[in-house]
Amino acid sequence: MDAKICSEQQRGCWLPWLIIISVFAISIFPTDSTSIRSQKQESNLQKIEAGLAHARAAIKKATNQSSEDPDYVPSGSAYWNPNSFHRSYLEMEKRFKIYVYEEGDPPIFHTAPCYGILGLEGIFINDMEISRFRTKDPQKAHVYFLPFSIITLINYVYIVGSHDWSPMYDTVRDYITVINHKYPHWNRSQGADHFMLACHDWGPSISKSVPYLFKNSIRALCNANTSEGFKLSRDVSIPEIYLPHGTTNGLLGGPSPSKRTILVFFSGGVHGYIREVLLKHWENKTEDGVKIQKYLPKGDDYYQQDNYAKPFSDVLNWDTFSVDIPTSQIPQLKDILMAIPQRKYLRLQKNGAQVRKHFVVNLPPKRYDVFHMILHSIWLRRLDTHIRDINDQS
Known part of the structure; x- marks a missing residue:
């Protein structure tokens, strides 16, 4: 196995020892306690949706207005609408909260290789663990991150040459079953306010192991092929960047x-x-x-x-x-x-x-870099998604 895992000194990642977890079968349908918790969250969900409505109004109002920014103000023809983008980005910084599920152990969850052509997957997962956008309170979150890595699934679960993907399918399916049993949020939206990220070409196929993940959730993918189920209005295309050292430092510039x-x-x-x-x-x-x-x-x-x-x-x-x-x-x-x-x-x-x-990898991330642009793309998808608790009968 030649995949490199970020060292604890570099990224605060876990060392690549294999931890095997046995997951018991749990019903994917909400229990009575889940329904009760869901009803308690209704007011929080309404507050979240109201805040997003205010953000949408501010972005619409900014169409012909520019905003001040000490770091960068988008301008020029390279942007469809630089004023709207800038206001949207500022609203994201002001409001956006992401809950990262803590369930799951490395190396399958919460870490991934940070080098090479697929390194952006590990960079994002590790940056998300320490991001200012992360909230520890799931009731305040706009979206929920599923922190499994397709690369480490392939490295640790898939048996090379077997052509049997079922162990990888089962791992993802069991993980979502666990969080569905423990939290009300997956059932509340049928996964519409959840997202995954994958740079490996197998990411789209593995997402099909859970119908709601493939059909409803936001999938941030390097393999953004519309002929393979990628939806422009829901999914997020992310760049595939070669990272020989886990960053783009030293790779930019060149002759005039x-x-x-x-x-x-x-x-x-x-x-x-x-x-x-x-x-x-x-x-x-x-x-x-x-x-x-x-x-x-x-x-x-x-x-x-x-x-x-x-x-x-x-x-x-x-x-x-x-x-x-x-x-x-x-x-x-x-x-x-x-x-x-x-x-x-x-x-x-x-x-x-x-x-x-917008395509630069910084350690730690900086405003408007690739990490924040990925988050902004996810933010836009959430702005366009109106969540209503499907268990609410009122």
Whole structure:
């Protein structure tokens, strides 16, 4: 097993010893005590929904008004509506509360690898454990985080070569059964105010082990493929960032646009249709400015595919800092990029530099960085979700 787990000194994570828990079968239906607890929470839920209504009104009012901020004020065409985004972000900082379920033991829960192409999963889980947005009072929470890691499920539960996913399915299903028995919140909303996060490609499939998790909950996924059940209005697309050292420090910057000699660069293995097409047409080609190879040490892994939702697209206008090339046009990749006028290229580069702060991994997190942008995407989904206790018969 070659996955690295953050050390206690670095991230405050647990060491990777395996703790096996036997979970007894518990009814997924609410008990009488659950219904009673749910009725007691009704007033708290109403207060939460009222607060969200005030936030929605403030965001709507800010459409044509700018707000002051000592750190950063979004502006320019890279944002769909910079004023609305800024007000929404400030409302999130003011109001947003997240409850992290404490049930479950490492290494399956509450920790994950913080390095490599899937490292953002561990970074988020560990940052969430100490985040200022975390509340210890579940009655005050707007959303509830399910702190299991798909990567550690695969590393510790899945038997390589068995092709049997049922142990992973059972682990997730049993965990939600436990929290459903102990807390009223899952049944109250049928999971609509709960969220999970996964960078591994198996995340969407494993989420199907619990119907409400797949159907109702917010799923923050790197594998944001709409053809595989990703819902733009409910789920959250998160970026896949290569983190050789658990942070983006030292990976940013580079020569000015006029001094760059590489037109397009790709490094990665052959898995998925898009990579097969890309490598078929461009692998080891000798044309100037094009570097497409299967494997390069320390290379950034990048892929673009039809049907994928772009990260933070509720806020960011990707057309202003990126070039979207359909799979069918990959053979014309160089011609398409070379046809971009110099003025447009410089504008794209300038906008890309502006929004780069939203894709930076900081330890500890800083305002507007990737951790907070993921939270903001979840915040937006919660703003658009009106929760009413399904057990309330009044």
